Amino acid sequence: MDLTYDSELESFREQVRAFIAENWPREGDGAVQKFRQLAIDSGYLYRHFPKQYGGSEQDAHPLKAQIIREEFGRARAPGEPLGIGPSMLAPTLLERGTEWQKEKFIPRTLTGELIWCQGYSEPGSGSDLASLRTKGDLDGDEWVINGQKVWTSGAHLADYMFCLVRTEPDAPKHKGISYLLIDMKQPGVEVRPLRTMTGTADFNEVFLTDVRTPRDWIVGDRGEGWLVSRTTLKHERNSIGGARRTEESLNALARLAKKTTRNGRPAIEDPAVRQRLAQIEGYVQAHKYSGFRQLTKDAKGESVGSLQLMMKLFSTNIQHDVSRLSMDLIGADGMLSAGSAHLGTPARDSQSWIGAYMYSLGIAVAGGTANIQRNVIAERGLGLPRDAAATRSSK
Amino acid sequence: MNFDLTDEQRMLQETVGQLAEKQCPVTEIQKRLESEEHNAALWKALSDLGVPGLAIPVEHGGAGLEVLDLAVVAETLGYHATPGPYLGHVLAAHAISLGGNEEQKKRWLPGLATGERIGTIAFAETGSAWDPEQWVLSGEGPLTGTKEFVPSADIADLIVVGLRGGQLGVVEKGAAGLAVDAVDCADLTRRVHHVQFEDTAREILPLGAATSTAVRDVGLSLLAADALGGSQRLLDMCVEYAKTREQFGVTIGSFQGLKHQLANMAVDVEPNRGLYWFAAYAQDHVPHEAERISAIAKAHITDRYMQIGRDSVEAHGGIGFTWECDVQIWFKRAMFDRAFLGSPSEHRERAVQLAPWAS
Known part of the structure; x- marks a missing residue:
């Protein structure tokens, strides 16, 4: 070591x-x-x-x-721009795209010139994503797409969508899906903002009615979309970024505990508050050293095993603990909203904690709910039998 | 940057694990639970591997390894619930290595390194006073007073005793006025005793006062390691049970309710492995973080171990609540790890006092 x-x-x-x-x-x-x-x-x-x-x-x-x-x-120098285009689409194209697709889309995606959104979830297909029903039919040299996508972040800003579409209705469910690229700026694409419990619109619903895309704007072969969507960037993943964020959350929480009071004294002097901060720190430190383990394995080109499957659930658990304690610390301000700009009054600091309190739920749900994570840990990590219903329906 | 165990450390774990499994499988542990007799054959076998002297300097007959090596062995012994004096012994040896003068080291360490002589530590005083700052037993002259919860005191050849001012003294077996009383303890794989001194001769370790907190911190990191190993074993037992036990015509491991419970337990085990590694590693390599990180590791991992013990009883259903079910063995190891050297809440408070974010 x-x-x-x-x-x-x-x-x-x-x-x-x-x-x-x-x-x-x-x-x-x-x-x-x-x-x-x-x-x-x-x-x-x-x-x-x-x-x-x-x-x-x-x-x-x-x-x-x-x-x-x-x-x-x-x-604080600018690194790779955030966004689903550089982080998800570009690596997928690099692995699975054709030469012209790579040339056309990757460079301008990396610079942030092309904005992408992801068309995966549907109203009837969340955890069971492969049951999706948006369909694509070939009409001459074009795909004609009809259906509805949901939870689509940034759809109102996006130039293109990478989208999972059922193109082989007679194939088994995971094998009937194709990965298509769609121009968002065309008739038939309707984007409706979806307001969240925080009060702001962070995602959208996207209605696709006779939307057209060229026949060769497909990544991978017909029916391979499920596999293509699983392409992930492995070689230089940021294995300790998550731990750094939880460490920052703990530091922010400690600052809040110094600013707020209990019984007329700074809350950080209260033994109960100190215990809870220290409890959270146990998880934060475990997160940090798990990140080091992962980085070490990545550097050797080896797998860290089941730990990899646990990190999402682990870090969302920490965010929940952090937000719960923050709500205790802000006291009566816990009745405020997450900060509504339309009232015209400046938001109090505590309102950003309320926003985080609500967002920590969004994080737990996005990209697979905590319960789905538990299934993955139990089945792939611990080797427990697959859920009977899920096994049946994938046949 | 290489935050991983070495091949040698993995081999050490494997060798010790195989020996533990062969010499003292869980059936043997169950059989001997109510016997107070020390398993001398097991200790001899561990001694033949060099386990008692792992971290004792080479010039005094040990292997000259580090706290992390002691910790990886503690994890393995925790996994197998191996009975014996390992914890107290290596801490006593560590105290003498750090706090003794050359003559004392020469006199005591070789016997401890071979395992022919057994050491232990007597730290706690009445009222859970584990911390060196809380010790009041005077070492000015011969000792008169009581120490509580001393592991393996009945078989120890020498006892490292915590004294007022954070000093350390050594009392040898057979010293006049030394009395050892058995305690009705839960963990029967690591029995503890109350020790009384009545005008009992002691020898002071000259550098003891400067090293007693370091010895405590090594102990905390070893408890964290033992707890990680034990947690892993409980999880493995629960998973195994879930894969074999059938109800409603299917194995219970296919039910989502149980799966989620087991997944939650798993998330309380594997992510803590690196935490105990670092706590142990810091003792030798990152001294300015050693005290705080070992407090955090001990508090967090032993606390999670106890919770996993409770979850494991539940995951086994009625059988989990019985004496014959192996879960109880690890449940009680968790009780030991949680309480020995101070409870999680005490270490959490200390970790906050030392936290950069609290000042």
Whole structure:
């Protein structure tokens, strides 16, 4: 066991630092874009994408990738833009797309010029996603798509959607789905905002009526969409980013405990509050060292085993604990809304905690509910038998 | 950056695990639960592997390894619920290694390294006073007073005693005025005793006052390791039971209610492994974090172990509540790990006092 980086990696860190010191912050129009391009040219961003598609084409090296994230984070320098296009679509195209698809879509997706949304969930297909019913029929050289998607983040801003569509109605359910790319700016695409309990509209419903897309805007073969949608980026995954976020949540919670009071004293002096903070810290520290384990295994090209399956549930549990304690700390302010801009009054600090309290539920549900995570842990991690109903319906 | 066990550490776990399974499988543990006799053959077999002297310096007959090596063995022994004096013994040896002068080390460590002599620690005083700052037994002259919850005191050849001011003294077997009383304890694989001194001769470890908190912290990280191993074993037992027990014509492991319970237990085990690794590793390599992280690890992992013990009884149904069901063995190891060297809430309070975010 050794928690230090060797001298080669430490000198790599120095290089990254020197690069940032020289180039960030910068001023003027497009400063962020210019910085990102320099970072790509220097091999620091989009390391796994070939140069011809706008990447920097570096060999996979999880430890270098980690150092880059650390140093960019420390300097608050812009890294790879967030968003479902760069994080999900581009890697999928890289693995499964045709040459022209890669050339057409990847470079502009990486720069953030093309905005994507994801068309997976449907009103009747949540946990049982493979039961989806949006259908695609071939009409000459075009697919004609009809159906409805839901929980579609950013659909109102998106140029394109990557979408799971049933194109082979007679095939078994997982084998009848294709992965299609759809232009969102066309008649027949109707986006309706979906207001959440926080009061703001974070996602949309998307109605697709006789929407058309060219025959070759399919990724993978017909009926392979389920597999294509499972393509994930493995080589330089950010295995300790989640732990860093939970650590930040604990720090924020401790700051809140210093600002709020109990019995006329700062809440952080209250023994019950201290116990709860320390309990949460047990999980936060476990999260941190689990991240280190994962990073180590990634660097060796090995699997960390069942731990991988647990991390989502583990971190949502922590966020729940954090939000529960925050609600206790803010006291009567716990009756406020998550912050409604339309009232025209500035939101109190405590309202951002209420927002987080509500969002922690959204996080628990997004990308597979906590109960689905438990099924995965039990079946794939512990080797328990598959659910009888789920087994039957997948045949 | 390599946050993983070495091949040697994995092999050590495997070797100790095979020995534990062969020499003292759970059927044997069950059989001997109510016998107070020390399993000398088992201790001899562990001694032949070098377990008692793992972290004792090479020049004093040990293997010169680190706290993390002690911890990975503690995890394995926790997994197998292996009876014996390991915990108290390695802590006593550690106290002498850190706190003794050269002459004392030369005199005591070789015997402890081979396992021919057994050591233990006597830290607790009445009222759960485990912490060095709370010790009031005076070491000014011969000892007169009581220490509580001393593991293996009945077979120990030497006892490292915590004294006022955080000092450490050594009392040898057969010393005049030393009396050992059995305690009606839950964990019958690691029996504890109350120890009384009446004008009993002691030898002070010159660097004891500077090292007693470090010895405590090593103990906390070993308890965390034992708890991780025991938690894993309980989980394995529950999963095995869920795969074999049938009701309504199917194995109960196919029911979502039980699956989710087992998944929740699993999430209380595997993510804690790295936490105990770091707590143990920090003792030798990250001294400025060692005290706080071992407090957090002990509090968190032993607390989760106890909860997994409760969940395991439930997952086994009625049989889980019986003496003959093996769950009770680990349930009671969890009770020991949780209480020994101080309860989770005490260590949590200390962790907050030391927390960078609290100041």
